[in-house]
Amino acid sequence: MPTFHGGCLCGRIRFRASGTPRFPHTCSCHLCQRHSGSLTLCWVEFDKMAVHWTGEGGAPSLYRSSEHSSRGFCPVCGSSIGAIDDAPTVALLLGSFDRKSAPTLRPQSHSFTPSRPRWWGAILAP
Template sequence: MPSIRGSCLCGGVQYEITGPLQAAANCHCTMCRKQHGAAFRSRAGVNPADFHWLQGENLVTIYESSPGTHRGFCRVCGSPVANRIDPSAVTGGGVERLGVQLGGLDDDPGVRPIAHVFVADKAPWFTITDDLPQFQTVPSAKS
């Protein structure tokens, strides 16, 4: 599998993903909307072992937006870079997960969002006009 590169707006932070992206979705939760200043965040999951800093890791500031959820951004330009969710923050436990915004990738990720999640928190001024499935929160693995 070819690697996928990403970076922040100023180019100070650069990273590479060497494994598959998973569960690409458009997240409408209030925190993602505020972090991105947009109607939603298009994101995908990444196995932490497949995420590698190429430069500028020292420029990344981490903000714990809720217990166990850490949002990383470039402290120079403010671009969101990667979010980390601790196993303790996952209902029923789990493993550490990383999320990257699709808009920060420099290469075609080869995936497209498959759903809208946290639609219950959707911005009232935004209308979803595509045919992707919509979930009020996040679907369980059984969905």
């Protein structure tokens, strides 16, 4: 069973996610943009039961961002960790994974593309 590790900038919040990653995607929705201060975020989902908070800070602090989701972040350094939905999954930000895990996690789709800037495709073109 594959295992992935990651955490926040200061290292207080750490996680271990086991199993098959699901729905690796990029999202440009307005909530993701506001959550990150960026134009897009990259996520991957794991079963809630497969994500274990291993750092001295325990689980991330949560901010209820919508009717069905809370955003997780480190209360010390402010790093965004992911979204803990009312669904049975946890969506972790690809940028929060350790570099050893990151190469195997690659977005396969892009959600809310109408919310991305018009110039977005131009910078990604070969």
